[in-house]
Each structure stands twice: as structure tokens, then as C-alpha cells.
Amino acid sequence: MDWSHGRSASSTPSAWAQSWSASSRSVWPSPHRSAAVCENRARWRLRARPVRRCSRSNGAGGYTRWTVWVWARLPLLCAVVLVAACGGTPAAEHAASPVAKVGAQLITQAAFAIRLQSTLVAIGQAGGPSNNTAMTTTVRASVLRSLILDTIIAQEAAAQGLAATDAQVQSEVDTEAAQAGGMSQLQSELAGAGGSIAQLRDEIRSQMNEQRLEDHFARGRAATVEQALAGGEAFAQAAMQYSDDTGTNGKGGDLGAITTTELKADDPKFAAAVTALAVGGYTKTAVRDAGGYDVIQVYAKTATSRSVRHILIAAPLPYTVRNRPAWFSEALFATVAQDCQRGAIHVYVKDAGADPCSGAPNLSPAPASASPAGG
Known part of the structure; x- marks a missing residue:
């Protein structure tokens, strides 16, 4: 599948x-690891929020x-x-x-x-x-x-x-x-x-x-997004269909105007991609940043800011089941x-509740196993 x-x-x-x-199960970040690894701007939730840091x-x-x-x-x-x-x-x-x-x-x-x-x-x-x-x-x-x-x-x-x-x-x-x-x-x-x-x-x-x-x-899904855009799908439409950023996908992935100062404080890979794009352009290969795989478009630019849309395929670092x-x-x-x-x-045990398959939906015919998109 x-x-x-x-x-x-x-x-x-x-x-x-x-x-x-x-x-x-929920997966945890190690307190022994560097603070840099634990810093995760949850951009797929709300870019304006401060960086979430792991304590130690x-x-x-x-x-x-x-x-x-x-x-x-x-x-x-x-x-x-x-x-x-x-x-x-x-x-x-x-x-x-x-x-x-x-x-x-x-x-x-x-x-x-x-x-x-x-x-x-x-x-x-x-x-x-x-x-x-x-x-x-x-x-x-x-x-x-x-x-x-x-x-x-x-x-x-x-x-x-x-x-x-x-x-x-x-x-x-x-x-x-x-x-x-x-x-x-x-x-x-x-x-x-x-x-x-x-x-x-x-x-x-x-x-x-x-x-x-x-x-x-997630990489396969990002490749699917790139294929859709290359085939002529509108960026905003693709964002509404694919993006895991629940704060922006309903708005076609619109992050609004990001100032040069804000970009400097953002994920370096994201910032570099935004800076390099011309107005109307988008990244032809998803950018791997702290939130996952980002497809980024710049739709307007001034001397001090860039207006950005993005499609985030979430694969956060560190990854947790919550995400x-x-x-x-x-x-x-x-x-x-x-x-x-x-x-x-x-x-095989009788003291672990009801049959875990009880109430399972019928997905017949079950799809055959397949290689991931873009994999």
C-alpha cells in the first residue's frame, strides 16, 4: 500500500x-541531545509563534x-x-x-x-x-x-x-x-x-x-505535489489539498508577508529558498527543513519583505506521534x-479487552502493496 x-x-x-x-505510543526527544536539534519552529501550526524549545x-x-x-x-x-x-x-x-x-x-x-x-x-x-x-x-x-x-x-x-x-x-x-x-x-x-x-x-x-x-x-507525497504543480495545478489549490499546515492550508498556503528580519530568524533552509525565488516562482524540489518537506512560492516582493505561500508535507524533527x-x-x-x-x-490472550478487529471497516478489495509516490 x-x-x-x-x-x-x-x-x-x-x-x-x-x-x-x-x-x-508517543515518541520523545532526548534531553541528552543538543538544544539545536530540539529547537523546532512549528511552522506547520503557526509561523508567528515563538520557537518551541526542549528543556533539560x-x-x-x-x-x-x-x-x-x-x-x-x-x-x-x-x-x-x-x-x-x-x-x-x-x-x-x-x-x-x-x-x-x-x-x-x-x-x-x-x-x-x-x-x-x-x-x-x-x-x-x-x-x-x-x-x-x-x-x-x-x-x-x-x-x-x-x-x-x-x-x-x-x-x-x-x-x-x-x-x-x-x-x-x-x-x-x-x-x-x-x-x-x-x-x-x-x-x-x-x-x-x-x-x-x-x-x-x-x-x-x-x-x-x-x-x-x-x-x-512524506518525501513521496512532496514529489506528488511537485508533479501536480508541474502539470499545471494552481499552487493555492495544491496547498488546500495537500498541505499539513492547518493554519494556512485553508488559505491556499498563504503565509503573508515575511520581513527580511523575520527570515533571518527562521529556519535557514526555508529562508534561503525564499530569498532565492523570483516573484511567481516556486521551489521545483521540496525544501527539507525542520517542519518537513516544504514547497515554497513567492508571489510578491518589496525591498523589506517577501509574500510567501507554502505547501508543507509534515515530517518534523524531532518527530513525535503527536505530529x-x-x-x-x-x-x-x-x-x-x-x-x-x-x-x-x-x-491469543483473553484479558486484553475485546477483539481489536471488532468494528474494523470493510476496505474490500484491499489495495495491493505499491511503491511510494516518488520513491
Whole structure:
């Protein structure tokens, strides 16, 4: 399936898709990384807003990447859980026994336990109740769905040659350890936050797979935009159809007049592209900047400003599930629905909620797998 095109909203009913969206993992920026990487002008939301910066704690009790993650994922994964009482830690189960299968890929009890522990820690850190079994099934169902989503993303990443390798994941762990003062120090910091190296690896792998896959299909979608413009489609019309900037796509991508001073403070790649364009021109290749892949047009110019339209295909750096663009979500949930339709998703545990495929839309005939546009 070509994820760069997404699916229409009607293909994934809101109630069913929402049950999966609430299970989504959120990916976190590392506090160990440089402030420059963490600075992200959320231009696809509102250009006039100030730069959003990542904070960092340097004290003895400083947070780790994992601590940031459990807090970031809480609104997505546990919001429904915190409405009522949250379940306690389940009894020990066989680590190697599968809890589910997606295609030929097993989701083991060990993987489930790692993700479940992460969720329970997040709930506890948010002040949720402990040792209460009333919502255990709800928590386990959310965790199971998040693992199924990540498995589907990993399978698609592997099909595109983008899947994170063990060596790449370990390299990230080693970087975290070096910046924490050593592996023992990192383990201590994680343990102090209720986490572990295994949980860190789980989230690094999930983050890498989704970010790479989303970026891959965002490039394909940007190429589709360029093809449409080259074929004569009006820039404003293309912006309304394709742009992920919800603040401007309804206005044909119009960012208004940007002064020379404002450009100097903007993303350097974006600013350079705007400066180089003649009036009426647009970038023939999308500009990769902090927000994603930008197709930019200058429609007017004065001595002190340039009036700009843009079409943003979101692929923000750093990437988080919160910034997952609608077309990518639609494609992801459509793939889940197709796997349900094909009988490719099997759940072997009885205490993780209702069948996750219950209520899945019928997308028959399921589209055949295809290379991404522009890929």
C-alpha cells in the first residue's frame, strides 16, 4: 500500500480509529541531545509563534529520555484509563509465549510486559491509583493495540528497507549512556524513573521505525505535489489539498508577508529558498527543513519583505506521534483494517479487552502493496 496518499476519512470510522489512536505510543526527544536539534519552529501550526524549545535538567535527579517519553505518551495511551481506576501490575507470565500475531510476526509476552510496565509507570507518575484491578483490562488492551501498531509500522519499514537494526538501536543506547556518564549511570537513572534499558530499547526502535517510514512517505507525497504543480495545478489549490499546515492550508498556503528580519530568524533552509525565488516562482524540489518537506512560492516582493505561500508535507524533527499527519494516520489505520479483513491479526490472550478487529471497516478489495509516490 502506498502510505504517501493516505485514505479518505470515511474509510476508517471515527469510533474504531479512535480506539486505536488512544493506544498510540508517543515518541520523545532526548534531553541528552543538543538544544539545536530540539529547537523546532512549528511552522506547520503557526509561523508567528515563538520557537518551541526542549528543556533539560542537569541536576542529580535529572530526567532521562525514557522519563520524558512516559510523560509524553500519557495523554495518548492512558487518557481513557485515568477516567476510572487503573489496574495493578499483572502476575508473572511466560515471557516467550505469544500474546498476539500480525502476519508471521509474533508479539511475545516479554515485549508486552515491557510496554505494559512503561504504561503503568506513566499512570503512577501522573498520580493514578495503584493496586486497583478495575481497569487492568483497559490498560492491557491499550498496550496490545500499541504493540500491534508498532509491529505493522515495523513490517512496512522492513518492506521499504528502513527498519532499525539491533546495531543502530544499541548505538543510540550507547550514546545515551555516554551522555549520562556511563551505562551504569544510565541504568540507575532509568531505574530511578521506574524504567529499564529494555524499555529504552523498545522505544528507540519504535521511534526510529516510525520516523523513518513517515519521512520516506512524506518525501513521496512532496514529489506528488511537485508533479501536480508541474502539470499545471494552481499552487493555492495544491496547498488546500495537500498541505499539513492547518493554519494556512485553508488559505491556499498563504503565509503573508515575511520581513527580511523575520527570515533571518527562521529556519535557514526555508529562508534561503525564499530569498532565492523570483516573484511567481516556486521551489521545483521540496525544501527539507525542520517542519518537513516544504514547497515554497513567492508571489510578491518589496525591498523589506517577501509574500510567501507554502505547501508543507509534515515530517518534523524531532518527530513525535503527536505530529503524525492525518494522511499517515489514515494509511496506518487503513492497513490495520486490511490486516483485520485478511485475518492477519490474531490475539491469543483473553484479558486484553475485546477483539481489536471488532468494528474494523470493510476496505474490500484491499489495495495491493505499491511503491511510494516518488520513491
